Amino acid sequence: MELRSFKNQVYSELAEMTRALANPHRLEMLELLAQGAASVESIAAETGLSVANASQHLQTLKKTRLVASRKDGKYRYYELANTDVFRVWMELRQLGFSQNAHIEKLIRDFRTEPGTLECVTTDDLLQRLRKRQAILLDVRPRQEYEQGHIASARSIPVRELMDQLNALPRDREIVAYCRGPLCAMADDAVQLLKKKGYRASRLEIGYPEWKTIGLPVET
Amino acid sequence: MELRSFKNQVYSELAEMTRALANPHRLEMLELLAQGAASVESIAAETGLSVANASQHLQTLKKTRLVASRKDGKYRYYELANTDVFRVWMELRQLGFSQNAHIEKLIRDFRTEPGTLECVTTDDLLQRLRKRQAILLDVRPRQEYEQGHIASARSIPVRELMDQLNALPRDREIVAYCRGPLCAMADDAVQLLKKKGYRASRLEIGYPEWKTIGLPVET
DNA sequence: CAATTAATCAATCATATTATTGAATAATAG
DNA sequence: CTATTATTCAATAATATGATTGATTAATTG
Known part of the structure; x- marks a missing residue:
């Protein structure tokens, strides 16, 4: 040829x-x-x-x-x-963030609206979990949690969070995660938790990213 | 919003x-x-x-x-x-190779036509260069070599190779590289060298991949 | 078996993409 | 300044894409 x-x-x-x-x-x-x-x-x-x-x-x-x-x-x-x-999608998203200031601005603006900007990094979370300083919360719909989630995470879908607050201890920090950096579920959860007097923050990545970099998951 | x-x-x-x-x-x-x-x-x-x-x-x-x-x-x-x-392009190419059997077949067929299938891996090359067992040849157009090339590579564009054969020692293996896995310049060079009695093979990747994974380059 | 539900198919229209052509700019060379 | 060269622009026609609609298929339920 x-x-x-x-x-x-x-x-x-x-x-x-x-x-x-x-x-x-x-x-x-x-x-x-x-x-x-x-x-x-x-x-x-x-x-x-x-x-x-x-x-x-x-x-x-x-x-x-x-x-x-x-x-x-x-x-x-x-x-x-x-x-x-998923790797390709991650790279595309990353490229979009680095090349397109408009995308970054959209996300920054959306995030700061509810006033919850603090993100926990992956390393941070691993450390805090090891020291039992934090509770990890999967706030995605239960059906997604059941198909796979971060090891040791418990499931409270953001829609049910209000009704299940008493199941959460007030003396430990709560880290919420969801579908990924573009998903707002963890933001919403953190906002609600803070309003109710909990210490809470969101994980910077979601379940698929966690799984793709090879960190421990459960099914 | x-x-x-x-x-x-x-x-x-x-x-x-x-x-x-x-x-x-x-x-x-x-x-x-x-x-x-x-x-x-x-x-x-x-x-x-x-x-x-x-x-x-x-x-x-x-x-x-x-x-x-x-x-x-x-x-x-x-x-x-x-x-x-370039990272995104690499991921897309990788995904294409893994998802689309037709692409793999196209490449396999094209490569085996000249009968030069042996590829040197990156680790292989690094070892052989350290032991001074191999000579590294950049067969891209000179202008591209001058904008950046793998450390210790010498430039003989594939079009000039025939005329410069006497500049190459016959007692060492020659490893040729070019633009990347989809580029045929290194294949052509290896084919020519083999016909002339040299031991030659191509590097599996090209200059941009080498540079992107952080290996040493020169300008 | 008829009714319901989940998904696909087929046709259509509006819009977007791409190659081609020839004209228009912009920089350099003589 | 004129001619040349490199690139872009603008208009066009052929083709591809995407949302909508209503019909159709396939599995399940009563």
């Missing part, structure tokens, strides 16, 4: 895959699927799309093997094809 | 950047620019595009700040905005 033709083919295949990533809804879906498998209906609800539209987008992702799916009863569950897909 | 509106804005910005990546010619340009700055004319020639078309693509990359440009005399030189851009 001729060199130019070879190059054209390889770059075209890679561009086709990249094009499948290059849509705001599909990026959001990838981040959602990084939490674990989900049905078309739940993905549509979470992203605010119609079911037909969500289904079309998922098929676009599937065509380039970025996601896989299996059918269970009348539901079809989609999931990330492998961890490399 | 409302949560959905915030998410829509962030994902849209990230998707816009990803869309700038999602074109075969632009991916090829990024790989080329990873070797160093280049003028529009040379990029157009290397990628086989018309100058006007290449210019348009470069402006698409520039709009999302993936590349930067500076004018010098009547030439305008484009270069990667920062190393994160």
Whole structure:
């Protein structure tokens, strides 16, 4: 085969895959699927799309093997094809943050609105957990917690937090985490906890990032 | 700001950047620019595009700040905005290789045609260089070598190799490298060297990968 | 079996992307 | 200053993408 033709083919295949990533809804879906498998209906609800539209987008992702799916009863569950897909999403997000001041500003503005900026780093958290200084809280929907969570975390979905406050000790610091740096669940939880007199802060990353860098998880 | 509106804005910005990546010619340009700055004319020639078309693509990359440009005399030189851009390209390429069997097959078929499959790994090369068992050859165009190359490498562009064979000792193994895993220059060089009775093999990665993982380079 | 539910399909319209062409700028050389 | 060279701009046409709609398929429930 001729060199130019070879190059054209390889770059075209890679561009086709990249094009499948290059849509705001599909990026959001990838981040959602990084939490674990989900049905078309739940993905549509979470992203605010119609079911037909969500289904079309998922098929676009599937065509380039970025996601896989299996059918269970009348539901079809989609999931990330492998961890490399999430790695690419992490790198893209990182690049966006470093290149696009507008994105950084959007996040900064959104975060400071509720007045909860303090983030706990991963190293910080590991230390505090070792010294039993902190309690780790997974505030994602329970179904996501059950598909996998950070080792030693307990589950109180942010929607149930108000009703379960008495289950939390007031003498220890609480660290909340959620889906990742773009997710607001942990922010909301921290805001509520602080208002109720707890010492609380959010973890800077989410469950998929924790898992991807190889730190201990449970199922 | 409302949560959905915030998410829509962030994902849209990230998707816009990803869309700038999602074109075969632009991916090829990024790989080329990873070797160093280049003028529009040379990029157009290397990628086989018309100058006007290449210019348009470069402006698409520039709009999302993936590349930067500076004018010098009547030439305008484009270069990667920062190393994160190349990291993303590496991850995308890696994902393509792992997800798309067709891409792997294309590369395997192209490589085995000249019958030169043996690749030297990075660790291998470092060892052999330490023991002075191997000579390292940069076979990219001289202009790229001059913008940066692997420490201790000498430059013989693949086009000049035939005329400079007598400058190479026959008693040591020769390791050739070029632009990266998708580039055929090192393959061509190895093929020629072997035909002339040298022991030769190619490095599995190229200069930009070497530099990105933090190994020693020279300018 | 009919009704319900989850997901996909197929068609359509509006919008975006890309290659091509020729004209317009901008810097340099003679 | 004029000619040349490198690049960009602007307009166009062909093609691709994405949201919407209503119909269809497949599994489950009563």
